[in-house]
Amino acid sequence: MTDGAAPVLDVRDLRTVFRTRGGAVHAVNGVSFSLKAGELLGVVGESGSGKSVTMMSLLRLVPSPPAEVTGGAVLFEGRDLLRLPEAELRRLRGGRIGFVFQDPMTSLNPVFTVGYQIMEPLRVHLGLSRRAARDRAAELLSLVGIPDARSRLSDYPHQFSGGMRQRVMIAIALACNPKVLIADEPTTALDVTIQAQILDLMASLREKLGMAVIWITHDLGVIAGIADRVMVMYGGQIVEHGPVEAIFGNPSHPYTRALLTTVPRVRGERPRRLTVIEGQPPLLTAPPDFCTFRDRCSQAYEICDRLNPQRYPVGEGHDAACFLCDPGLAPQSAAPRVAHV
Amino acid sequence: MSETSARPSPEPVIAVRDLCMHFPIHRGLLRRQVGAVKAVDGVSFDVMPGETLGLVGESGCGKSTTGRAVLRLYDITSGSIRLEGVEIGQMPQSQLRRLRPRMQMVFQDPQASLDPRMTVEGIIREPLDEHTRLSSRQKRERVHELLDAVGLSRRFAGRYPHAFSGGQRQRIGIARALALNPRFVVCDEPIAALDVSIQAQVVNLLEDLQERFGLTYLFISHDLSMVRHIANRVAVMYLGRIVEMAGREALYADPLHPYTRALLSAVNEPDPGAARSRRRILLTGDVPSPADPPRGCNFCTRCPEVMPICREMDPALREVAPGRHVACHLHDPAITTPREPTRAAPTAVEAASTRGDQPPSILSTRSVP
Structure with a gap:
């Protein structure tokens, strides 16, 4: 971890609402975090926990309408991205801030060559000539480990395998030497051996280029291997946040604990039965004034219905949004709502 | 279940020998065959009664094709498949139909494998309509039993698939597969499309049902840790072939094939x-x-x-x-x-x-x- 360094990205109290015909859905409810230079921040949670919408909201990539970023600030290089004119924001997207989307099959344009798609940000953001952009594109393609890069520039996406397409996506995101790379489930669609190649590539690129990375995934194993810090999201909020060792070694939110026990492992002890988190993630039609995890929590108290817990510190740089972690509130004295605590 | 508990019974539920499934490639104006995709190229294995055989491998290795070919959803290129001693490898589909109740499948994508225009009851009842002579009251009772068995409320019987979450839809698919009391069920990536916390629910359900109804599973998955949890024995496939097959403990503790070793070392542990x-x-x-x-x-x-x-x-x-x-x-x-x-x-x-x-x-x- 790079302690003490000034954050490259500072997000404060971000809120996003989807206004649909069926009513409002509060997808992001006051998310605050910062990203330090050169670190890798892992974001985990189930689908619908708001992790992708949060990151899309940072760059105002959420479709509006129906989505609307209703509050907060996103500070990058001294400017608030949420209040930046669209034209200036466009200059940042794909330039200083790179984005890798989840599905390598659908996020490349099938009718343009791979070379054209890598050269596009180079010509738009850096104003390179065709020839210079082509040279740089070939460089990038070999950087991400595609053999015979120069001749492959004139190939179309369908001529690449899934793993190679994901490498192309990474090459595009890296084209303009971003300070921040946001990667949304970049390895989820890939097989384990190809995933291992991409994770390895990511680690060496981060060392070489010194960029900060936000890595969104629901795969706790991936996070354990690559992240410096981890943010666990649930119900559009950060329920636990801390250094990777603390999150896995001393998980403090009941949700994080449950999440860690639901995944079977390939090594070590094999439980007879898998633990399950009963129930469904909540669909929030209003900003929550209760703990969003209360219905699935095995340790819910009466207070969890009345108040939405703030993030309480539980260790060095480690906090959890749970009343069990509130030093001022002894849980023993609060009335337990569920009998089997 | 221990690794050896399934052994004593002499006859496997399903015995596959040298199974080949080649898909022809046609090119040109005359659509001449210029080659073949050898999706499954000489695969042999047995699955014993009450056992779960895990079939793992990366995408494109032929594991799903194997599962479908074993159920004769394809006309196989060559090889032998015996279902409880009956050779079904080259059996015509008309005769196979009588055996269908004994072998069923749970599909990967619960979104795509349920007809959106049928109610849950209609979906689960369809195999009963096709293969049994039950009265409509008996069928309704059976549908309700199945809904209970997979942990869905009977009140949901009249609803359509879109009203359900992914995990619930997979339960409907499982109920349909169990409608005819099969002996052998191929589970083709039944949890791949589900969220982590839901995966555990569906796997627990599959295990409960296996115990209750004495089912035999071929569990196809790319998720090595989940296969370690559910399978008694594991077969690893690569490019249309089985490269290694062993009991669960032996395979995970001491993989022998370099591919199995690489595959296991690539799994990320939390x-x-x-x-x-x-x-x-x-x-x-x-x-x-x-x-x-x-x-x-x-x-x-x-x-x-x-x-x-x-x-x-x-x-x-x-x-x-x-x-x-x-x-x-x-x-x-x-x-x-x-x-x-x-x-x-x-x-x-x-x-x-x-x-x-x-x-x-x-x-x-x-x-x-």
């Missing part, structure tokens, strides 16, 4: 300490096309321990210890010094000489820190 200290065997390159597999061993283009013979001769799947099958020249005593568990064979010097200029240690793996 433990930062272990993740950082682990030696990961990184495979380079992509899987070759099954339309044009390499000469010799299918894995020779990516194998970190490749020897000259691997590019010449295709290794057969051999039993190297009781219940352990491997298709690799490294474990063939005629070719090289074997690792445990078979310790009988040429001296290291002889082995080294047969391997040409390769270093004698076969345990060396190219690993990255």
